[in-house]
Amino acid sequence: MFPVNPTRRPAGRANPLRALALMLLLAGCSGGGSNAPGGGDPPPPPGGSGGAGGSGGDPPPPTESPADSAEQSPTLSLAPSFTIIDHPYQNPGSDFGVSTCILDFDGDGHADLAVGAEGEDGMRGAVYVFWGPELRQDSFVRIPAVAQEMAGLFGHDVRNGGDLDGLPGDELLVGAPEERTDGLDSAGAAYVLFEGAAPLRIVSCEPEDEAWFGTSLVAGDFEGRGVSQIAVGARGATSAPGVRGGRVELFHLGPFGLVHPGRVLSNPNPSTDASNGNFGRLLVVEPDAHGEPQNLIVPALANPTPEHGDGGLVYVFSVPLSSTPSFALQSPLLHWEAGTGTRLGMVLDATPHRLLAGAPRHDIEVAGPTALENAGCALLFEGPEFDLAPPRVLRRSDHPFEVECTLDLNGYGVALAELVGSDVPDLVMFGLNIHSKHGMSILVYDGEIPSAAPAFIQPLPDSSGHFPEGICHGQLVPGGREELVVGDARYGPGEDRRGRVVLFQF
């Protein structure tokens, strides 16, 4: 592993190019601090920590007077260090980093890092596990796709399954959503990988072509019976006769490596354009205070809401599961652009009684007749049923020196990770900012004071345009705070998708 010290400008030293770009953008974009309707979020304080140089080395625009800056410094300032894990073989097209997770695969007590590379080997895919605690670039195991047919996308998702076999080590769950099953294209498969034992293949009880079974995976005691279940999402599976709204199937492991099917969750209310529902494209667990699952969270990115044909819903299935969701969450905001949806829940993270949902295609209302299309945001739902108040809207303009523009795609990635302040997990929102000359963004909000202005961190300058793909976090390097792991699967010269993984250490 190779520590990298990103170039940082000295604190307080203005960057004329950046300042000029900001001024130009201010003319054409929303002003920072305007608030979206229904968000319940106070405008961020004016001014900021100009004298402190912001965070990540970003200077303020020259409109800030030094006196103002000296008086007001509410902005969180963070300067994480970076560590890069490159693709060991540097093969273009590998999509190394499309998925990541932390687990103790070999059971030695040290956390290891699993990285999916779904594009490798002619899109058969592969998974790498880098061994902790050193996490050296040259200390890993490569696990090739189990099925040797083309384009299975083995490694599309990787998840820590916990201990499923009673032997030391966490099992690694791997999705291969485009694998052929029973001769059906893209029926998909899921795998349980054991360190030092043969993998176990799981397929749908009702395989269908283009079901993409294995799009997502998660494990936990979802039935409350003291037995871990493996939930597998199939975003294109039949949810009702003739409707491909998506499905989630549950399994558990029995003796002798047998896989037992369990409950099936179907998209409760797909849109008429059912192929767009994508129920089960992502699976997230809300843990309780002891780390046991209390809710299984299943977004349906384009399910209809009362206001919109494709507004998107996030379904919450309480543990022990039943076949119907306990409730569903939607964005409180209107969005203007018909036919595209908000992509609510394209990315999610949860801690007890908190759910952070990215909505990168969300249009954002600003003063004037038109909205900022696809500016994007993230929504923080809080409370036992995530309904304590209207969800807090996280926007790039929460930072006093930032604005949002059309097609920023803020909320392309999110995380609830313990990075700053007290041990309350903090809020992280990633933005692509494709059309913003001021660049890609990582905003970090103190989880204890989410209304305070966030820290602004720039990703590495040579990151790809879609840098936050395989996001995970945890105690990866011994001691200190959690590491924030960002898989940049499209990274490479000319974005050739060899991919890499960047560890942010706070």
Ligand SMILES: [Ca+2]
């Ligand atoms: Ca280990």
Ligand SMILES: [Ca+2]
């Ligand atoms: Ca085990």
Ligand SMILES: [Ca+2]
């Ligand atoms: Ca914290």
